[in-house]
Amino acid sequence: xxxxxxxxxxxxxxxxxxxxxxxxxxxxxxxxRQRDLCTFCTISLDQEEVFxxxxxxxxxxxxxxxxxxxxxxxxFQCLSFYVFAKGVFQRDLxxxxxxxxxxxxxxxxxxxxxxGLQPVDPNSEVQGKVHLEMRLNELxxxxxxxxxxxxxxxxxxxxxxxxxxxxxxxxxxxxLVGPARSDQKKTKVKKKTxxxxxxxxxxxxxxxxxxxxxxxxxxVEEEDIxxxxxxxxxxxxxxxxxxVFLGETRVSVKIxxxxxxxxAWYLLQPKGNGKSxxxxxxxxxxxxxxxxxxxxxxxxxTPLRTLLLKSPDIKPISASAAHILGDICRERYEAVLxxxxxxxxxxxxxxxxxxxxxxxxxxxxxxxTIFRGNSLATRCIDDMMKIVGxxxxxxxxxxxxxxxxxxxxxxxxDPIKLKEGDxxxxxxxNLQGYVQKVFSSITQSSSSCPPLMCDVFRSLRHxxxxxxxxxxxxxxxxxxxxxxxxxxAVAVLSPHTFQLRPHHPDLEVSRTLTLISKTIQTLxxxxxxxxxxxxxxxxxxxYDFFKSFQEDKCIEKVKKFLDEISSNVxxxxxxxxxxxxxxxxxxxxxxxGRKRIGKRNFKKRWLRVTNRELSYHKHRGKEALCIIPVKxxxxxxxxxxxAFNRKNMFQVLHSEKPLYVQAGNCVEASEWVEVLxxxxxxxxxxxxxxxxxxxxxxxxxxxxxxxxxQPGCKPCTPTxxxxxxxxxxxxxxxxxxxxxxxSSYSKLQKMEDACASIAxxxxxxxxxxxxxxxxxxxxxETFHTVQQIxxxxxxxxxxxxxxxxxxxxxxxxxxIVGKTS
Numbered sequence: 001x002x003x004x005x006x007x008x009x010x011x012x013x014x015x016x017x018x019x020x021x022x023x024x025x026x027x028x029x030x031x032x033r034q035r036d037l038c039t040f041c042t043i044s045l046d047q048e049e050v051f052x053x054x055x056x057x058x059x060x061x062x063x064x065x066x067x068x069x070x071x072x073x074x075x076f077q078c079l080s081f082y083v084f085a086k087g088v089f090q091r092d093l094x095x096x097x098x099x100x101x102x103x104x105x106x107x108x109x110x111x112x113x114x115x116g117l118q119p120v121d122p123n124s125e126v127q128g129k130v131h132l133e134m135r136l137n138e139l140x141x142x143x144x145x146x147x148x149x150x151x152x153x154x155x156x157x158x159x160x161x162x163x164x165x166x167x168x169x170x171x172x173x174x175x176l177v178g179p180a181r182s183d184q185k186k187t188k189v190k191k192k193t194x195x196x197x198x199x200x201x202x203x204x205x206x207x208x209x210x211x212x213x214x215x216x217x218x219x220v221e222e223e224d225i226x227x228x229x230x231x232x233x234x235x236x237x238x239x240x241x242x243x244v245f246l247g248e249t250r251v252s253v254k255i256x257x258x259x260x261x262x263x264a265w266y267l268l269q270p271k272g273n274g275k276s277x278x279x280x281x282x283x284x285x286x287x288x289x290x291x292x293x294x295x296x297x298x299x300x301x302t303p304l305r306t307l308l309l310k311s312p313d314i315k316p317i318s319a320s321a322a323h324i325l326g327d328i329c330r331e332r333y334e335a336v337l338x339x340x341x342x343x344x345x346x347x348x349x350x351x352x353x354x355x356x357x358x359x360x361x362x363x364x365x366x367x368x369t370i371f372r373g374n375s376l377a378t379r380c381i382d383d384m385m386k387i388v389g390x391x392x393x394x395x396x397x398x399x400x401x402x403x404x405x406x407x408x409x410x411x412x413x414d415p416i417k418l419k420e421g422d423x424x425x426x427x428x429x430n431l432q433g434y435v436q437k438v439f440s441s442i443t444q445s446s447s448s449c450p451p452l453m454c455d456v457f458r459s460l461r462h463x464x465x466x467x468x469x470x471x472x473x474x475x476x477x478x479x480x481x482x483x484x485x486x487x488x489a490v491a492v493l494s495p496h497t498f499q500l501r502p503h504h505p506d507l508e509v510s511r512t513l514t515l516i517s518k519t520i521q522t523l524x525x526x527x528x529x530x531x532x533x534x535x536x537x538x539x540x541x542x543y544d545f546f547k548s549f550q551e552d553k554c555i556e557k558v559k560k561f562l563d564e565i566s567s568n569v570x571x572x573x574x575x576x577x578x579x580x581x582x583x584x585x586x587x588x589x590x591x592x593g594r595k596r597i598g599k600r601n602f603k604k605r606w607l608r609v610t611n612r613e614l615s616y617h618k619h620r621g622k623e624a625l626c627i628i629p630v631k632x633x634x635x636x637x638x639x640x641x642x643a644f645n646r647k648n649m650f651q652v653l654h655s656e657k658p659l660y661v662q663a664g665n666c667v668e669a670s671e672w673v674e675v676l677x678x679x680x681x682x683x684x685x686x687x688x689x690x691x692x693x694x695x696x697x698x699x700x701x702x703x704x705x706x707x708x709x710q711p712g713c714k715p716c717t718p719t720x721x722x723x724x725x726x727x728x729x730x731x732x733x734x735x736x737x738x739x740x741x742x743s744s745y746s747k748l749q750k751m752e753d754a755c756a757s758i759a760x761x762x763x764x765x766x767x768x769x770x771x772x773x774x775x776x777x778x779x780x781e782t783f784h785t786v787q788q789i790x791x792x793x794x795x796x797x798x799x800x801x802x803x804x805x806x807x808x809x810x811x812x813x814x815x816i817v818g819k820t821s
Contacts, residue, residue: 009803010295012732013072015079017288019043019053020112021063025083025095025282038086039095041284043068045076046127047161050667054503055086060282065504067497073670075159075813077102077127077267081284083117094120096281105290117281123271126247128159128194129815130172130232133263136206136256150176150253152230153201154187157268158812160194160234160246167192167645168236170246175231176204176253189237192645206253228253234268245271264810267817293735300799301734303792307785308342308737312351317359319781321789322352325737326376327774328747335740336376338733340383345728350452353380354459359775367468371460371481378486381456385487386498388450391580393491393498396445400437401495404512405505409434411512413541428545434512435519435549442488442520443557446564457483457566476559477525479566484524493517518542523549524558583675584608585668589616590644590660602646607661609675614652614659628654633680635687635716636673643693643701652676653687660694677717678727690716738796741789748786751776755783 019041026037037060043051050070056062079102083095096117100108133153152174160168169191175184183204190196206228230253234246247268255262311320318327322339329335343349356377364370371378411431412418418427457479464478492513495501505513519542589605605625606617614633615624632654639649639660648669652659663669680686689712693702703713741748751774758779776782807813 008297010293010732012293012295012729014070014291014293015072015288016069016291017067017286018112019064019066019068019081020285020287021061021065022083023061023114023283023285024280025060025062025117026085027281037095039083040086040092041066042082042084044080044082045072045074045666046078046080046159047125048127048665050665063507067504070667071670073666079105079288079290081115081286082120083282083284096120098284098286100288102290105288108286108288110287110289112285112287114283114285116283119281121270123245125161126245126268126270127161128157128234128247128268129265129812130157130234130247130249130268131155131263131265131812132230132232132249132251133261134230134251134253134256135261148206150204150206150230150256151201152176152204152232154198154232156195156197156199157234158195160196162194162647163236163244167194167641167647168244168246169239170194170196171235171237172198173233173235174202175233176206176228177231177250178228194641194647232266265812265815266810267815269817293732293739294800294804295729295731295735296796296799296803298731300796301731301738304738304789304796305342305730305734307788307792308339308734309346309348311343312348312355314781314785316777316781317352317355318775318777319785320352320355321785323356323376323775324748324751324782324785324789325741326379328744328751329740330376330773332740333379336379337383338736338740340380341387341728342730342733342737344384344387344452345730345733349380349384350455350459353377353384353456354463356380357460357463361463361467364467367464367471367474367477370464370468370474370478378482381460381482382486384456385453385482388452389487390498392445392448392450392453393487393500394581395448396441397438397488397491397495398500400434400441401492401500401513403437404434404516405495405501405509408509409512410508411515413515413545414539415541417511431512431515431519431545432548435516435523438492438516438520439523439554439557442484442524443561446561449565453483454565461566475566476562479562480524480558483562483565485521488524489517489521492520515542519546519549522546523554579610579612582609582611582679583671584620586620586664587616587668587672588646588662590662602644602662607672609672609679611679614676628652628659630679631683633676633683634685635690636676636680637690637692637717638669638673640693640702651690653690687712687716690714738793741793742797745793748789750774752783752786752790755779755786 022039022041025039038055038057039059039062040055041053041064042049051068053064053066056064079100081098083097084092085095086092097120098115098117131154133155135151135153137149137151139147139149154172154174157170157172160170162168169189170193171189172187173184174187175182185202187198187200190198230251231248232250233248236244236246238244248271249266249269251262251266307321311317311322314320317323322343325339326336340349343352360375360377361370409430410422411427411434412422413424413428413431415424418424460478460482461475465475468474491498491500494504495513496504504510585607587605587607588602589607591601591603606620606622608615608617608624610630612630614628614630616626617624633652634655635651635653637651637653639651641647641649643649644660644662646662648663648666650661650663650669650673652661661672663672691700691702691710691712692714693700695701695708699706700708700710700713703710705713754774755776756779758776810816
């Protein structure tokens with residue numbers, strides 16, 4: 001088993017992007033045209049909803065502004081964005097959709113595009129795959145003549161959609177279709193399953209007895225074979241309601257000309273290939289980035305990982321592998337993050353940031369321009385703060401931001417933007433109150449600042465003072481330019497991107513947050529708290545507003561806070577780890593200890609996990625109904641769908657009865673299992689085996705063991721060691737670095753040429769625009785590192801080529817799309 005894990009490739013999928021805005025939503029004319037349309041958007045993997053925006057009121061061209069990111073835990077065919085009109089007294093009505101097949105996602109990666117909405121046709125809403133076997137048999141009938149018979153075996157289906165939130169009751173119809181015939185047969189209905197096992201075989205006569213030759217080898221007449229096809233339709237049995245179409249596939253019988261037996265998996269397709277009448281339903285602006293990481297076994301990454309981790313020790317730092325990556329991928333915003341995460345995990349980030357900061361300061365001529373640009377140093381520190389400071393932001397800003405967003409007080413102070421009836425003095429008072437609360441929350445939060453951030457700030461302060469010894473303020477501006485301008489002010493402006501709020505704020509709240517963010521930036525910028533700096537405000541109303549904060553005690557609070565988070569005195573640990581909420585959300589929980597399976601045994605609950613405990617509540621914010629200490633969790637595993645006839649279920653095994661939970665979708669289920677597994681991974685009493693099904697009616701459904709205390713029948717999933725709150729998978733980060741270097745290979749070669757040119761001519765290259773993009777202090781050392789990188793990339797590519805064999809077309813991993821002939 002261990003050897004198998006050592007050679008296995010992990011395919012990890014993720015989706016990141018933004019639902020930006022809609023334009024002219026709804027039918028352009030006719031009785032269905034609405035002026036005051038309240039809409040929201042959803043994201044679906046095939047037919048499973050995994051994300052939803054908030055409702056945007058009364059606009060045909062709404063600005064949603066919703067960022068999304070999630071890991072994709074299962075194979076999928078299609079990514080869809082739906083626009084719904086919110087119903088008041090009836091169900092929500094679909095306006096239109098944007099559907100992108102998985103293989104086409106790369107065309108739109110990383111850039112914003114306008115997509116026209118297509119109609120939502122029930123016959124096009126399909127997902128899943130079907131496993132078929134076809135065989136031609138030769139029979140002798142009563143009069144002694146030959147007859148050919150087609151046998152179609154429908155084996156199973158996988159991944160059929162939920163119907164009204166529940167597993168479907170599927171059945172299949174199998175038809176032999178030709179110009180003058182349509183013979184149809186039907187399977188039995190399978191109850192409550194998305195992965196039905198049919199195992200039924202149907203016989204069809206293919207040709208008439210007098211149409212056969214006397215050849216020993218069976219052959220079907222060419223004219224018949226070209227015109228016949230097998231059509232398999234999947235349906236949900238509606239009982240008293242109408243049956244729901246789940247998908248179809250068509251296979252031409254002529255595929256059996258060369259093979260007497262054909263067995264393959266087929267993706268289910270929309271009826272009539274999904275073609276439907278188009279109408280102008282408006283458009284949606286989206287930014288979508290789909291990433292698929294093919295992660296090799298850990299040992300394959302050792303050379304590249306080792307080279308990167310040596311970066312802080314390389315002299316000069318510009319010759320290090322990490323700096324070279326930042327140099328050749330300068331225009332790619334995502335290039336720095338995997339390096340930061342890798343160095344962070346191995347406790348090498350502070351020394352690397354210190355080294356590249358020294359390099360940047362050498363090229364900074366004036367103290368008032370310190371860390372203004374978008375350099376490798378500033379990008380590394382930005383990413384570090386976002387990763388390490390997530391819980392710090394939650395503790396410091398979330399309570400006051402919740403108050404601001406929920407109370408919805410008007411704070412507009414721009415005379416031009418005031419609405420009729422607004423009182424500017426009242427608005428100014430509201431805004432001042434909010435700013436004071438945010439400012440106080442920040443300046444009193446030094447004890448919560450993560451030690452690693454303090455280490456970086458201390459290093460920045462020391463190096464800035466050394467570079468500009470005559471400027472007494474630079475030691476503060478070096479720190480405030482990050483912690484205020486790039487951290488707190490940005491989080492106030494866009495709380496949803498830092499998971500401080502569930503959705504993008506509405507326009508009025510967003511304007512309030514913008515005004516608060518502007519003020520916080522100015523209050524926190526040491527050196528700007530003087531009258532001559534106030535004149536730099538472009539808006540006179542901001543100048544007047546900010547004068548109310550021009551007090552010595554305000555300046556002293558900023559100075560004291562910056563001193564505390566960047567001093568040479570290490571913070572003493574209280575010995576008690578702060579409780580941090582890792583995940584919370586609504587789930588369906590099965591009543592513990594129940595012996596029967598039934599719908600009534602499942603109830604909606606609010607599940608919450610911190611680094612200390614798992615609890616569930618009747619509603620969000622209510623008192624806990626049950627608390628399970630993290631130290632008591634012994635395993636967290638997914639359940640078979642057949643356990644309770646429900647999808648997306650997992651179990652928490654602890655010292656008492658198992659806790660059975662159903663998540664809202666596959667993404668949520670995967671996230672819950674990951675977080676709970678990581679937070680309990682070091683518990684001493686973790687189990688080695690588990691039961692993947694339930695104990696019902698005196699027996700385990702999985703292994704039929706009669707004892708409820710019987711040890712599990714399946715090994716527990718091994719948990720990768722990772723820092724829970726940082727959530728770093730080092731092999732995946734190294735694979736991403738490999739992909740970045742490979743995609744920028746031509747620039748790597750140009751850097752090598754530049755090093756050779758400089759070394760030969762003993763001077764900077766003349767009029768070489770390509771070379772001027774690189775930082776080359778020591779051409780020999782840089783040349784050596786580039787050659788090491790090139791060699792490692794070639795070795796890793798060979799590993800990928802050796803291990804990444806494409807699954808056979810028609811296999812379960814690579815099913816056939818569309819009609820086969």
